[in-house]
Amino acid sequence: MSQTPQTAPSGSERDHASGSSRPPAIVILDFGSQYSELIARRVRETEVFSLVMGYATTAAELKALAPKGIILSGGPSSVYEEGAPLCDPGLWDLGIPVLGVCYGMQLMVQQLGGSVVAAGRAEYGKAPLHVDDPVDLLTNVASGSTMWMSHGDSVEALPDGFVRLAHTDNTPEAAVANHARRLYGVQFHPEVVHSSGGMVMIRNFVYHICGCTPDWTTAAFIDEAIGEVRAQVGEKRVLLALSGGVDSSTLAFLLHQAIGDRLTCMFIDQGFMRKGEPEFLMEFFDQQFHINVEYINARERFISKLAGITDPEEKRKIIGTEFIRVFEEESRRLGPFDYLAQGTLYPDVIESAGTNVDPKTGERVAVKIKSHHNVGGLPKDLQFKLVEPLRRLFKDEVRKVGRSLGLPQEIVGRHPFPGPGLAIxxxxxxxxxxxxxxxxxxxxxxxxxxxxxxxxxxxxxxxxxxxxxxxxxxxxxxxxxxxxxxxxxxxxxxxxxxxxxxxxxxxxxxxxxxxxxxxxxxxxxxxxxxxxxxxxxxx
The missing domain is CATH 3.30.300.10 (GMP Synthetase; Chain A, domain 3)
Known part of the structure; x- marks a missing residue:
């Protein structure tokens, strides 16, 4: 999963950037698929810890990490094209189970001696899967289950030792395996909700093929996150950008549990909040839960900055930069503070960073959908060190963490609200x-x-x-x-x-x-x- 707004590091550097001290049980090698992070999320739903790393991660780096399984993501390239992203062929000899998804399956076939060609007929959307070999990966997957297809290439010939597991009406080799080497491939996307038997396959791979233990729980995340925050921050003070949404509220409770009164929450009323929310926020945190919140009325300042601005990307950049400037000014009044905490989540980073991958470096290319105020809007001369313990979680995972920390449903169940608020x-x-x-x-x-x-x-x-x-x-x-x-x-x-x-x-x-x-x-x-x-x- 991405770690920076522009490009994400590959290999062990990317793992280090995650801020997690726990080694991954499952590593997802990212070939630029829009679903790479979703694969990681599905694995985590099985309570198994997973990390996304660049496809250029070497076999030596993978061996050092010693995951119990590796998943190769899909991607927009064709394996037979010049410059197509390739994994280290040494990973096939690590003895670690591998599951290739879409492009990942085609790459597996191509590198191990099979062949992949442009399909006579592309296949997109839902398709019934006809199971030929209902064992290992396809155990308990009913023939006729709906799978989500998205490919223009197909496997023409399988490598030695591989057999067909399933097919569709349009794709002869929809799922394949080399049982002896524990190498598996699927031409569809089991990670998306449209694939009815997808989670069964993921569980089969994670539990039965890789032998993983379900120990990545909400309680485990909280314990490890608190330890990592304490290790990162030491005895320093932390300033939290509190918006009152699920993310920053959960983060406030997590940080308060980790560092107590060394946390100061600052709510900047930029004038773009929903009706009655500033008053609700101050009463809830300050009065009910006794978490220190500094209220800053900056409505006129933000409105004036947006005068005449109509471009949405420019709005986000201005609001994000102004947020940081206000924090810097107010922190000097209240401070000193060395750290700024933000409730950044995976989707924020993904959309701000883009998903295309540079085939030469294995790094993500910044083809943005839109910048998020707490990612793409950060100024280059930021005066704080960032604390972002939630940036590897999806929204539903944050809600689970919030409930475990004791947040009431009126906060945990709130609908997502963008950082720039009503301005966008x-x-x-x-x-x-x-x-x-x-x-x-x-x-x-x-x-x-x-x-x-x-x-x-x-x-x-x-x-x-x-x-x-x-x-x-x-x-x-x-x-x-x-x-x-x-x-x-x-x-x-x-x-x-x-x-x-x-x-x-x-x-x-x-x-x-x-x-x-x-x-x-x-x-x-x-x-x-x-x-x-x-x-x-x-x-």
């Missing part, structure tokens, strides 16, 4: 008037979704304000006002998402309330776009 849910220039409109509309959306009993079933439910106006009629008078976009999505980890099918009567209720109660709005529309091709946030 207002398309175009951000103004005080637009912020007031969006706050009122957004509150109605959340109230009605919660009252309908759907809040915990939805990943995110929020409103977006568009910088256009349309004609309407209210009270027999012509109106010319803004539209509000209703965005409700379902997801497991934020990496992919589908739009939530809300009941029609709920949609009608939300629309009626917004149009009748929010000044300046005369139309409500529904966003029914999945991720991909869209993102969850509009900017």
């Amino acid at each position: 849910r207002i398309l175009g220039e951000v103004t005080d008037d637009k912020l007031d409109i969006l706050r009122d509309a957004d509150l109605i959306v959340r109230e009605e979704v919660r009252d309908a009993g759907l809040y915990d079933e939805i990943w995110q439910a929020f409103a977006v304000l568009l910088p256009v106006r349309s004609v309407g009629v209210m009270g027999d008078k012509r109106t010319y006002a803004y539209p509000i976009v209703l965005r409700c999505v379902s997801s497991e980890d934020g990496m992919t998402a589908d739009w939530s099918r809300l009941p029609y009567d709920l949609l009608e209720l939300i629309s009626n309330r917004i149009v009748n109660e929010v000044r300046g709005v005369n139309r409500v529309v529904l966003d029914i776009t999945s991720k991909p091709p869209g993102t969850i946030e509009w900017e």
Whole structure:
């Protein structure tokens, strides 16, 4: 999993950057797939610790790490192309079980003497898997199970010692194995939710083939994270960027348990929060849990910085930089502080860093989807050392950690909220008037979704304000006002998402309330776009 905003180191350097003292039981070699981190997440769901490393990791480095298994990710390249990313061929002789996924399977076949060619017909989406050999990797995988395909190349000939495990109507060699050498390959993606037997295969590989022990638990993470924070920070003081969301709230509890009163939380009210949240945040942490929180009112400062700014990437950069500048100024008043803690998670780093891999170096190339305020927006002259114990977790893992630390459901169950806040849910220039409109509309959306009993079933439910106006009629008078976009999505980890099918009567209720109660709005529309091709946030 990526560790820096621009490129991620390969090999043991990347492992060291993880900040984890625990050796990985499963290593995922990353060939640039959008699903590499998802593979690691699936392995961790089996309570087995995994790390993602660059594909250029050498066999000697892998031998030193001594994982119990290796997974080769998919990737956008073709193994027969010049400059295609290749793994160290020495890994085949380590005696460690290997599972190749999509490109990883093709690479295994190619390097071991088989052949891979462009498929006569590409295969994308769902396909039924016909199981030919229901043992080892495919134990308890029902023939006809749905698998998620995404490939334009196929195996033409298997290497010596390999046999077919399964096929699809379009792919003769959909799963293969060399049982004697414990080498396995699948042409599909068992890690995605669309593959109905995917987790069964991952468990088969992790437990039965690799012999891993399920000891990577929430309690284990908390114990190790606390130890790592104490080792990193020593007797120094830490300043936490507290937003009140799940991530920073969980981090506040974790750090308070690790270093006690040497933690100071600073809540910067940049003016882009949801309605009533600054007041709620201060009462919750300061009064209920007695965690020191410094409130900084910087609304005018942030709004003025965004005057005339319409580009979303520029908004994020400005907000991220300004956050750090305010922290630096206020820390000098309260400090000194050597460390800045952030609730950075995997999806933040992934989207900020991109997933393409340089075939010459094995490093990720910064082809960004968008910068996140706590990753891509950090200034180069940052005056703090960063403490980011959650950056290797997905959102659902953070929620589990939060519950174990004693956070109440009203915090742990909150929907994700972007660091730049409402500033990136207002398309175009951000103004005080637009912020007031969006706050009122957004509150109605959340109230009605919660009252309908759907809040915990939805990943995110929020409103977006568009910088256009349309004609309407209210009270027999012509109106010319803004539209509000209703965005409700379902997801497991934020990496992919589908739009939530809300009941029609709920949609009608939300629309009626917004149009009748929010000044300046005369139309409500529904966003029914999945991720991909869209993102969850509009900017």
